[in-house]
Amino acid sequence: MVAKPVFRTCGLTGLKIHDDAEKLIKANAVIAIVVLAIGGLMGLLVVLTRWPSVHLLPADLFYLALTAHGIDILIVWCIFFEVALMYFASAILLGSRIAAPKMGWVAFGLMVLGAAITNWKVLEGNSSVMMTSYVPMQADPLFYVGLILFAVGALIACFIFLGTLVIAKEEKTYEGSIPLVTFGALVACIIAVYTIASGAIILIPTFLWSIGLISHIDPLMYKVVWWGMGHSSQQINVAAHIAVWYAIAAILFGAKPLSEKVSRMAYLTYVFFLQIASAHHLLVEPGLSSSYKIFNTSYGMYLAVLGSMIHGLTVPGCIEAAQRKKGFNKGLFEWLRKAPWGNPVFSGMFLSLIMFGFLGGISGVTMGVEQINIMIHNTIYVPGHFHGTVAVGTTLAFMAITYFLVPALWQREIVMPGLAKLQPYLFGLGMGVFSLFMMGAGTLGVSRRHWDMAFSDAPHAFSYPPAAYLMMGIVGISGVIAVVGGALFVVIIVASVLFGKPIKASAPAPAPSPVASYGSEQHAAVPGTFVLALLFLTMFVLYYFVNWKYLASTWLMS
Amino acid sequence: MSITPPEQKIWFNEPVDKVELLWVGMALVWALIMFAMMPLWHLKGSQNMSNEAYRIQPEAYQAKVDAMVEKFKVGEEGKAKTPVVHPPAGSDVYLLARLWEWYPVLELEQGKSYRIHLSSLDWQHGFSVQPANINLQVHPGIDEVVTITPTTSGDFGIICNEYCGIGHHTMLGKLRVVAAK
Ligand code: HEM
Ligand SMILES: [Cu+2]
Ligand SMILES: [Cu+2]
Numbered sequence: 001m002v003a004k005p006v007f008r009t010c011g012l013t014g015l016k017i018h019d020d021a022e023k024l025i026k027a028n029a030v031i032a033i034v035v036l037a038i039g040g041l042m043g044l045l046v047v048l049t050r051w052p053s054v055h056l057l058p059a060d061l062f063y064l065a066l067t068a069h070g071i072d073i074l075i076v077w078c079i080f081f082e083v084a085l086m087y088f089a090s091a092i093l094l095g096s097r098i099a100a101p102k103m104g105w106v107a108f109g110l111m112v113l114g115a116a117i118t119n120w121k122v123l124e125g126n127s128s129v130m131m132t133s134y135v136p137m138q139a140d141p142l143f144y145v146g147l148i149l150f151a152v153g154a155l156i157a158c159f160i161f162l163g164t165l166v167i168a169k170e171e172k173t174y175e176g177s178i179p180l181v182t183f184g185a186l187v188a189c190i191i192a193v194y195t196i197a198s199g200a201i202i203l204i205p206t207f208l209w210s211i212g213l214i215s216h217i218d219p220l221m222y223k224v225v226w227w228g229m230g231h232s233s234q235q236i237n238v239a240a241h242i243a244v245w246y247a248i249a250a251i252l253f254g255a256k257p258l259s260e261k262v263s264r265m266a267y268l269t270y271v272f273f274l275q276i277a278s279a280h281h282l283l284v285e286p287g288l289s290s291s292y293k294i295f296n297t298s299y300g301m302y303l304a305v306l307g308s309m310i311h312g313l314t315v316p317g318c319i320e321a322a323q324r325k326k327g328f329n330k331g332l333f334e335w336l337r338k339a340p341w342g343n344p345v346f347s348g349m350f351l352s353l354i355m356f357g358f359l360g361g362i363s364g365v366t367m368g369v370e371q372i373n374i375m376i377h378n379t380i381y382v383p384g385h386f387h388g389t390v391a392v393g394t395t396l397a398f399m400a401i402t403y404f405l406v407p408a409l410w411q412r413e414i415v416m417p418g419l420a421k422l423q424p425y426l427f428g429l430g431m432g433v434f435s436l437f438m439m440g441a442g443t444l445g446v447s448r449r450h451w452d453m454a455f456s457d458a459p460h461a462f463s464y465p466p467a468a469y470l471m472m473g474i475v476g477i478s479g480v481i482a483v484v485g486g487a488l489f490v491v492i493i494v495a496s497v498l499f500g501k502p503i504k505a506s507a508p509a510p511a512p513s514p515v516a517s518y519g520s521e522q523h524a525a526v527p528g529t530f531v532l533a534l535l536f537l538t539m540f541v542l543y544y545f546v547n548w549k550y551l552a553s554t555w556l557m558s
Numbered sequence: 559m560s561i562t563p564p565e566q567k568i569w570f571n572e573p574v575d576k577v578e579l580l581w582v583g584m585a586l587v588w589a590l591i592m593f594a595m596m597p598l599w600h601l602k603g604s605q606n607m608s609n610e611a612y613r614i615q616p617e618a619y620q621a622k623v624d625a626m627v628e629k630f631k632v633g634e635e636g637k638a639k640t641p642v643v644h645p646p647a648g649s650d651v652y653l654l655a656r657l658w659e660w661y662p663v664l665e666l667e668q669g670k671s672y673r674i675h676l677s678s679l680d681w682q683h684g685f686s687v688q689p690a691n692i693n694l695q696v697h698p699g700i701d702e703v704v705t706i707t708p709t710t711s712g713d714f715g716i717i718c719n720e721y722c723g724i725g726h727h728t729m730l731g732k733l734r735v736v737a738a739k
Contacts, residue, residue: 060724093561130721136698137681137723176567180560219682219697250559257560260569262578284694286611286676286702293607294596302589309585313578318560370596371605377693378684378719445688447719451727455715458730459638459659462688462715530577537584544592548599555690556604556671556707 005097011503012408013251016173020101021091021164022409025084027108029405032080033493035115036395039073040486042066047434047483050380051476052453052469059451063128066449068119070131074390075233076115076150081398082188082240083107083157088405089185089243090164096173099163103156110153118146130449132226135206135217144207148200155196158189180257180264181250184243187267188236195236198228220287227281237390238308239270241352241397245315248349248397251404252340255322258526263314269307283373290370297368305365312357313533316350317526324525332528344414348400348424355432356393362540363388363439372547375554378449380472381442387435391482396428399489406493412500420492427485433478441471443550607704614701616679623652627662635663635732647738650675650703653716653731655683655696657723660716660731667738671707684720687733693719708735 006019045065048056057065091098098104120142121127127139165186168174178186202225208214246263249255257263279296282288316336323335340346363385367376376382403420406412414420446453446468453472455462566572600606630643641662645651647670654661656679666672676685678698685694690710696702716731 059727063721063724063726128724134682134720174563176563177569179562180564218699220700246560250561254559256565258578259572259574260564260566261572262574262582282695284607286609286695286697286700288609290600290607290609294593302592305592306582306585306589309588310578310582313581317578365592369592370607371599371603374605374607374693375691377695378686379691379693443691445686445691445717447684447686447717449721449726450717450719455717455727455730457728459636459640459728460663460715460730460732462713462717462730462732465689526575526577530581533581537588541588548595551605552603554605555687555692555709557692558604558606558608558705 007097010408011411015092015408016095017409018091018097020104021087021098024098024101024104024108025087025092025405026409028080028084028087029402030497031108031112032077032084032398033402033490035072035080036077036486037490038119039069039077040483040490042069042072043486044480044483045069047476047479049451050472051479052472054476060125060128062451063130063449064122064125067128067130068122071118071122072115073395074131075147076111078237078390078394078398079150079154079233080111082192082236083111083154085240085244085398085401086157086161086185086189087164089179089182089247090161090168093179093182094164094168094174096164096168096171099160099167104160107153107156107160110149110156112153114146114148114150114153116146117142117149121146132230133206134226135209135219135222138210141207141210144203144210148203148207151196151199151203154192158192158196161185161189177260180260181243181247183264184239184246184267187270188239188243190271191232191239192236195229195232198225198232202226202229220285223282223285224288227279231280234386234390235270235304237394239267241356241394242267242308242311242315244397244401245311245349245353246318248345248401248404249315249319249322252343252346253319253322255318258314258317258321262310266307266310266314269304273304273307280368280373283368283370284377293370297370297373302365308361309533309537312353312361312536313526313529315353316532317529320526320529332531335528342421344403344420344424345400347421348396348403348428351424351428351432352393352396352400355396355428356389357536358539359388359432359435360385360393361389362543365540366544366547369544369547372551374557375547375551376442378447379442380446380448380450381439383448384435384438384440384442387431387438392428392431392435396424396431399427400424402489402493406496406500407503410497410500411503412496413503414492415495415500416492419488423485423488423492425485427482427489430478430480430482430485434475434482437471437474437478441468441475444468444471446472610703612701612703613699614677616677616698619652619675619677619701620654620679622675623654623661626650626652631662632665640732642734645672647672649673652677653685654679655685655718655729656680658718658725658729660685660718660729663732663734665734665736666708668708668711668735669738671705674704674706676702676704681722682720683718683722683729686717686719688715688717690714695720711735711737 042065121140127143129139328335630645632644633642644665652675683696714733718729
């Protein structure tokens with residue numbers, strides 16, 4: 001017996017909302033934010049230990065907290081939120097019922113259970129193997145079981161998303177092609193399925209090895225397959241947060257893509273090329289050939305980087321076009337100056353866009369060069385880079401859209417609007433400075449995942465230059481600022497959901513009117529965005545060649 | 559809008575704006591330049607991965623290290639009295655990584671090339687020579703060979719920068735580069 005699906009119409013956006021879908025989205029988003037809080041706390045402990053003059057935790061707890069931070073915040077927070085986004089981009093945006101809501105709860109349960117088991121084992125202290133769990137270092141068998149359960153849950157969620165697309169098509173809840181944002185979510189989902197398969201291929205034998213059923217796992221093979229999951233899963237984040245950027249541009253400005261074709265093609269480069277870049281993590285590994293490394297690390301000739309650079313133009317470009325239509329036409333940048341910088345949905349999204357490109361993007365491509373990686377591998381430059389992608393890019397974008405989801409789904413006003421205004425700046429700029437100075441310390445050779453940069457208990461002596469200590473101090477201060485910003489986000493959202501003023505479901509306010517009359521018939525020029533893009537490219541080229549120059553100055557190797 | 563289906567059902571035929579095409583073209587050219595740089599550096603540059611590597615049993619590797627230490631030992635150094643070796647230029651030099659030490663201490667001559675072998679007896683370790691800032695991954699069971707020519711002299715730290723358990727941060731070795739005789 002299938003109950004008839006229940007829908008309501010959103011008083012804020014006019015969207016048709018399926019009750020079961022809404023409940024699932026809320027549950028996944030709530031858990032995501034709880035885990036963000038736990039992972040953020042771990043991040044605070046870790047950064048307070050790496051701040052040389054504070055050096056808070058003892059070594060064992062530091063490695064424990066770092067393992068928990070990586071797993072909770074990178075894997076659990078991001079994926080829970082992405083499941084919520086996938087359901088939103090399918091059921092809600094298409095005005096459809098969600099496929100198999102009961103399975104949605106099974107998926108949810110498996111993910112919660114898996115995350116809980118892995119956390120329990122990490123916190124117990126016998127699985128401080130870092131999220132990468134490189135063999136032959138071994139964790140408690142249940143550590144792997146937790147990850148596998150989590151992955152199975154996520155896989156089910158992917159199929160529910162795909163099923164919902166099928167249902168919406170069959171029941172004709174929309175006409176023509178799926179929206180660009182849904183398309184972006186579809187790309188994320190396809191990558192996720194591939195990723196989870198790689199994860200299963202490596203984690204299941206590793207589990208069997210940990211209980212003694214398999215005698216040996218080759219460390220190099222482990223890494224090749226593990227990064228098939230580990231790296232590609234970062235592309236889930238990229239595809240998802242770019243979808244969020246497009247969604248926010250539409251929600252706030254009624255922006256429509258400059259060109260559906262170009263934006264969708266850019267997304268498709270991800271499907272075709274992003275998966276292969278697992279060699280990013282294997283560039284200085286013995287036993288793999290350079291031709292494999294070069295092809296793989298460049299995603300097959302940088303075509304996926306091309307995709308990202310295209311989004312880098314088209315996302316701000318569609319905002320500029322929409323703003324210019326509304327009359328913000330003065331000079332190059334009136335459209336940007338007069339944007340709603342006080343609205344956290346916008347400020348979070350735009351900071352995420354800019355910093356993802358300038359910090360995470362440029363550094364990622366540069367350190368992914370086979371030879372330049374020799375100077376960067378496993379230094380603290382690496383966490384510097386990925387806090388520029390996944391913290392300041394993905395996490396900040398997800399925070400921004402949460403400020404929209406709370407009024408839309410929970411029908412509550414955001415409490416403490418003054419602090420909410422400030423929050424994206426605290427988190428975003430704190431995290432931006434943090435990742436910049438980590439990169440700086442990394443070029444001076446400071447190691448990642450390292451408890452003691454003074455080497456006090458080592459058999460020999462070595463000291464880093466004072467500049468490295470200074471930079472790690474700045475990392476400490478800016479990290480704490482970012483944590484304050486992150487904590488503020490958690491508090492504001494939780495308080496809004498619990499105590500926010502209910503928004504009365506009056507007659508649906510008109511959705512922001514689509515600014516439709518550019519694009520096909522008549523192109524709105526986007527000169528401001530193009531100038532920004534040129535600035536970006538100039539920085540990129542300069543930074544890229546500076547690193548080659550720096551490489552040329554070190555010892556000779558062949 | 560981006561959250562609604564495209565207005566034009568046949569969006570594929572919509573013309574694309576000049577600025578967008580220009581940017582796609584510029585980004586594509588840049589992508590190809592970046593791609594070309596890596597093979598080019600293999601031909602013209604002097605800092606490249608050798609990719610010479612062999613499977614080896616840890617015991618066999620240890621035996622090679624011990625033989626080298628016996629032959630070229632010139633002293634001892636550090637809290638653990640680690641032997642110091644001064645192998646001849648151009649020779650095969652074996653450095654061993656294990657929980658939690660680099661063994662032995664190497665003394666090399668500036669401007670001379672050495673075939674440095676790296677392998678681990680147990681877990682993975684990270685070979686990070688500072689401040690020269692050369693970072694390579696070290697695996698158990700793989701004998702990795704890189705030809706290195708130190709171009710600066712002085713005392714260098716060999717930091718382990720792959721997390722290898724609770725003693726990871728104490729895993730510091732030494733490499734000394736002296737003026738060529
Ligand atoms: C709230 C502020 C945050 C602070 C203060 C912080 C701090 C840190 C620090 C100090 C490290 C360790 C560097 C090292 O010793 O290797 C680290 C590692 C890491 N962080 Fe964060 N982080 C924050 C937020 C985030 C976010 C939002 C994400 C992802 C969504 C993230 C993902 C990671 C990952 C994946 C690692 C690597 C763990 C590993 O090496 O296994 N962090 N973080
Ligand atoms: Cu080590
Ligand atoms: Cu180590």
